[in-house]
Structures are given as structure tokens and as C-alpha cells.
Amino acid sequence: MLQARDLVARYGETTAVDEVSLRIDTGEYVLIVGPNGSGKTTLVRQFNGLETPDEGEMLVNGRPVAEDLVAARQAVGMVFQEPRDAFVASTIGADVAFGPRNLGCSHSEVDRRVEESLAAVNLAGREGDRIDELSGGERERVAIAGALAMEPDHLVLDEPLTGLDEPARRAVLSRVSALHDAGTSIIVVTHDLRGVLEAADRVIGMADGQIAFDTDAEAAREKLAALDVYVPPDSTDSTDSTGSEQSPSTPGPENA
């Protein structure tokens, strides 16, 4: 369980998170939306102590993050967009293996996790590739695989899909849904609702550092469809088994 109690986070004069209280139960799939600068990233960085609150408290699985940062980091996996500095090894395999090895997993368990995580991001068999020779989208996928390999209780994805091509995006979302089915909480921060709004149980909207709404996803889907900013996927329109491009379920900003 993730619980924020009256969290306040400031950068100088800017209050990025303004007295937010929130509880996400283990196993929920939560989408966090809101305009640029509304405090989404600052809020989720509190979830595993990447940033400490100026006021209030963050608890992970009932325990204050400040009391046991290591436990919080193990319980809450986090992936950000453009994780340039997030790598600890020079090759894909060594980087993804680092986390589970640090957790004390056996060799065979590390190998299993690396293999499964790389397959989940369409990088199967690429263990030996050098990270500094990868494209931005490939690096993003390595970062996601690293978080998946930790098999955290709660997985936070902050705009991690933006730079991915459609097959990779769908592979990641499919693995994320499988983790959700297996009991992992999923928290996705995104402006791109495709494939995420359909999967989510709950949608939290942020504005000016505060929670503007917190609703079940079905109600959000209905509301957004009524506003013509969301088109529910049509089975006749869905992707075929060859993985060809699927038409977006949300119009781009130019159409919104």
C-alpha cells in the first residue's frame, strides 16, 4: 500500500505538491493525469523517497519511507522518461541483472528475471549489447526491464512510453498488465491514454499541485468519451496478430 499524508513539496517559491493525501492499495492500476507542471512527477518521486517531503509523510506498505529507504526502493520500482543517468553497467544484461543480484537472488533467478524482463520490452537476446550504443527508445526499454526485473510490489511508470515505437509500447503495456494481474500495483503518469485508460482501475487528476479528481476509470472513460477526447477501442479496429499499427484511441493534442 502507498499512502501520502498531507504531502507538501516545494522548489524554492514553487509549491509543486500542495497538501496531497492519497492511498493506493496494493494491486490497483492507477493512472495519474494532469497538465504540465501540475506536480505529477514530484508526487510520484516521493513514493520511494527519491525526494523527501517538506511537510507530511509518505508510507510504503505501512512504513514511513524516511524510516527505511532501502525497503521503500525495493518495494516501489520507478521508471522515468529519458533515463540517461539511470544505468549502472555498460551492457544491457549486466544492467538489468544488477537489481535482482543486489536483492540476493540466486544466479538462476537473476537469469530468469533478466530473460523475462528483456523479452517483455522486445529486447530478448540483447544482453551483450552496449548501452551507450543504444537509441533513446532502446535505453528507455532497458530502464523499464531493470524495474521489471526487481519485481517490485508497486511499479511507477512516469511517461516511460513516450519514446517507444508502437510494438515496443504494446509489449511493455502487455507485460505491465500481466504484472497487475499477478498483484502488482501499477501507477502510470502519462499524457497518452492509449492502452492505459482501458487497463486502469482508477484515474487521479492533478492540477496546481493538488488532486483535482480521483475517480474510477470507468467513470473517467465515460466522461472523456462524452467530451470527445477519448475514443474507446473498437474490436474491428484493433491490431492484428502481425503487430501492425493500431489507430490511437485518443486524438493528438492538435485534435483535442
Ligand SMILES: Nc1ncnc2c1ncn2[C@@H]1O[C@H](COP(=O)(O)OP(=O)(O)OP(=O)(O)O)[C@@H](O)[C@H]1O
Ligand atoms: N527540480 C526542480 N526545480 C525547480 N522547480 C521544479 C523542479 N521540478 C519541478 N519543478 C516545478 O514544480 C512544479 C511541478 O512540476 P512537476 O514536474 O512535478 O509537474 P508534472 O505535472 O510532472 O509536469 P510534466 O507533465 O511537465 O512532467 C512545476 O512548477 C515545475 O516547474
